[in-house]
Amino acid sequence: MSNYRILFQLSGSIACFKACNLISMLVKNNFExxxxxxxxxxxxxxxxxxxxxxxxxxxxxxFESRPKKALEHTELSKWYDLCILCPATANVINKMAAGIADDAVTTSFLAHDFKTPYLIAPAMNKNMYDHPTTKRSIMTLKQMGVTVLDTDFGRQACGDVGNGRLLPPEDIFEIIANKLNTGPGEK
Ligand SMILES: Cc1cc2nc3c(=O)[nH]c(=O)nc-3n(C[C@H](O)[C@H](O)[C@H](O)COP(=O)(O)O)c2cc1C
Structure with a gap:
């Protein structure tokens, strides 16, 4: 495939291990x-x-001290062709919708240029996903132009059954590739 540049953001969910499979898949297919x-x-x-x-x-x-570090959140927003937050916690989704920028992920989001795609892959307990605050935040983010992916229905790490499971990495890979229109010979 391509040399498209992906900023891959992760927040504090049990599904982080699944995101590692997706990162591996992207790198193997020549995404940076x-x-x-x-x-x-x-x-x-x-x-x-x-x-x-x-x-x-x-x-x-x-706030770590290293050369050029101070500008990274704004420099990164000029670097990538697509940004994905995967997994996206209820917390970070609600913070982003409210415009809070108090860590590397949320600050980068506030510096995002909506000419490039921003995808969010939620992963959370069914009650967190169905919570009115989370629903409202997802709606707000969609209205901003963020692509919020669906979730899977099924058994969750906590034992509950419902919506909120991270989509399979293979499905998210396809969504990213389609978003960038990648195919043989492209970029
Ligand atoms: C074992 C464990 C698993 C968790 N999994 C999730 C999850 O899948 N989704 C979620 O929204 N929160 C989950 N949480 C709660 C978040 O880690 C917590 O809300 C945290 O503040 C999120 O921080 P962040 O959004 O800044 O990364 C989990 C917590 C624990 C202890």
Whole structure:
């Protein structure tokens, strides 16, 4: 496939391990991937795993001192062809809809240029997904121009059965590829 540039954002969900499969799939298909995480995502997945899969530094701390670091959230928004937040927690979805920018992921979102696609793949417990606040936030984000993916119905990590499971990585891969219109010979 292509050399499209993907900013791959992760937030603190049990589904982070599934997102790793998707990152691997993207890299194997020649997408350039940079990962960015909320601090809580790093309680589910390690920086070394994300660096190993993407072959790039992970953007997770806004105030860490290193050359050019201070500008990364705005520089990144000019770098990528598509951004995906996967998995997207209820917390980060609600923060984004409210315009809160207090970590690397939400600050990058506020610096997002809507000329490029921004995808959100929710993953959460069914009650969090069906909560009126989350529903309203998803609607708000869609109205902004964000592509909010559906979720799967099924058994959840907590044992509940319902909506809110992350879509299979293969399905999300197809959605990304279609969004970028990638095919043999493109980019
Ligand atoms: C084991 C475990 C699994 C969790 N899985 C999810 C999840 O799949 N989706 C979700 O929205 N929150 C989940 N949470 C709650 C979030 O981690 C919590 O709301 C956190 O503040 C999210 O931080 P972030 O959105 O800044 O990454 C989980 C918490 C624990 C302890």
């Amino acid at each position: 991937v940079v990962c960015s995480t909320t601090p809580n995502a790093l309680k589910f997945i390690g920086i070394s795993t994300l660096e190993g899969l993407s072959g790039r530094n992970v953007y997770h701390e806004m």
